[in-house]
Amino acid sequence: MKISKVKNSDLLIFSPETFEDQRGYFFESFNQNRFENLSKQKFVFVQDNESKSIKGTLRGFHYQLRPFTQSKLVRVIDGEVLDVVVDVRKTSKNFGKHWSFKISSENKKQLFIPKGYAHAFLTLSDTAIFSYKVDNYFSPEHDRTIIWNDKFLQIDWEFNESDLIISGKDRKGLKFTEAEYL
Numbered sequence: 001m002k003i004s005k006v007k008n009s010d011l012l013i014f015s016p017e018t019f020e021d022q023r024g025y026f027f028e029s030f031n032q033n034r035f036e037n038l039s040k041q042k043f044v045f046v047q048d049n050e051s052k053s054i055k056g057t058l059r060g061f062h063y064q065l066r067p068f069t070q071s072k073l074v075r076v077i078d079g080e081v082l083d084v085v086v087d088v089r090k091t092s093k094n095f096g097k098h099w100s101f102k103i104s105s106e107n108k109k110q111l112f113i114p115k116g117y118a119h120a121f122l123t124l125s126d127t128a129i130f131s132y133k134v135d136n137y138f139s140p141e142h143d144r145t146i147i148w149n150d151k152f153l154q155i156d157w158e159f160n161e162s163d164l165i166i167s168g169k170d171r172k173g174l175k176f177t178e179a180e181y182l
Contacts, residue, residue, distance in 0.1 A: 001014055001015065001017055001019075001028070001031075001034055001038065002014070002015045002047055003015075003018050003039065003126070003142070004144070006099060006152065007030075008094060008097075009094060009097075009099060010023065010084065010114045010116075011099060011113060011114070011173065012039055012111070012112040012116070013101070013109055013110070013111060013112075014035075014109065014110040014111075014112065015075075015107075015108070015109050015110075016028060016029065016108055016110070018108060024167070025107060028057055028126075029110070030121060030133070032048045032074070035073075039112065040114065043071060043135050044135060045073065045133035045135050046134065046135060046136065046137060047133070047134050047136060047137060047138070048131065048132070048133050048134075049131070049132050049133075049134065050077070050120065050129060050130065050131045050132075051129070051130050052127060052128070052129050053123040053128050053130065053165075054123060054126070054165065055123055055124070055125060055126050055127070056122070056123060056159060056163050056164050056165050057097075057122070057123045057164075057166075058120065058121070058122045058123075058157065058159075058164050058165065058166050059120060059121055059122075060084070060118065060119055060120020060121060060146075060148060060170065061086060061113065061118035061119060061120040061145060061146040061147075061148060061173065062118065062119055062120070062142065062143065062144070062145055062147070063083075063088055063117065063118040063119065063140040063143075063144055063182075064139060064142045064143055065144060065170045065180060065182065066142075066143075066182065067127050068136050068138075068139040068142040069115040069116065069136060069182060070075045070112075070113075070115065070134045070135060070136045070158055071112070071113060071115050071134065071135045071136075072101070072112070072113040072119060072132045072133065072134050072135075073110055073111075073112050073132060073133040074110065074111050074113065074119070074121075074130065074131070074132040075103065075108070075109070075110040075111075075130075075131055075132070076103050076104050076105050076128055076129065076130055076131075076167070077105060077129040077131050078105045078127070078128060079104065079105060079123065079124075079125035079126070079128030079129060079131070080102060080103070080104035080105070080106070080123075080124045080125040080128060081102070081103060081104070081110055081121040081122060081123055081124060081125075081128050081130060082100060082102055082121060082122075082124055082157065082158060083100070083101045083102070083111055083119075083121045084098055084101075084119075084120050084121065084122075084155055084157075084174070085098065085099055085111075085113050085117040085118065085119050085120075085137045086097070086098045086117060086118045086146065086153060087116065088115070088116060088117060088118050088146075088181050088182055089116040089117075089181065089182050090135040090181045090182065092116065096152065096153070096176060098153055098155055100156075102124070102144070104117075104125070105129075106115065106180040115182070116145075116182050118146050118173065120148055122157055122164075124150075124158075129135065136150075137164070143172035144174070144179060144180060145169060145170060145172070145174065146173050146174055146175070146176055146179050147170075147171075147173035147175055147176075148166065148170060149171065150174045150175050150176045152175070152177060153176055
């Protein structure tokens with residue numbers, strides 16, 4: 001497994017070593033010791049989540065306030081997504097900055113998102129199965145949403161707004177300048 005640090009952030013990209021032959025492929029998607037050795041951080045993931053979405057589905061921007069902040073290790077089991085994270089740490093030099101990544105079942109990349117980032121993704125393929133580990137439990141009282149199309153963030157979602165499928169909760173997200181930060 002290779003690890004790459006994303007420039008000007010605390011984000012990490014994990015690229016597994018894949019073994020392919022006539023039967024298909026195999027790769028180790030997670031190993032606690034390797035993860036900690038490569039990232040130089042200690043984490044205990046407490047919950048795994050999975051969603052299936054159709055093309056044009058946009059989920060996010062989601063994050064949780066203290067004491068329920070979450071780090072996430074995200075990957076795509078089937079399909080392709082545009083994964084976007086925003087730094088919501090008031091004291092960060094990158095506060096309000098965003099990063100975008102295409103992750104897919106084909107490239108098998110995993111994105112590690114530490115505490116302090118809001119997270120969203122858009123399904124680019126006909127369907128996508130998205131999986132992520134978190135290091136803290138979901139808390140509805142601490143859950144927050146930033147509106148996906150906030151002008152301040154200037155994110156190119158690569159889709160026309162009229163083609164997006166967005167939940168009621170995500171449509172009611174706050175503007176970045178109105179949100180609570182970490």
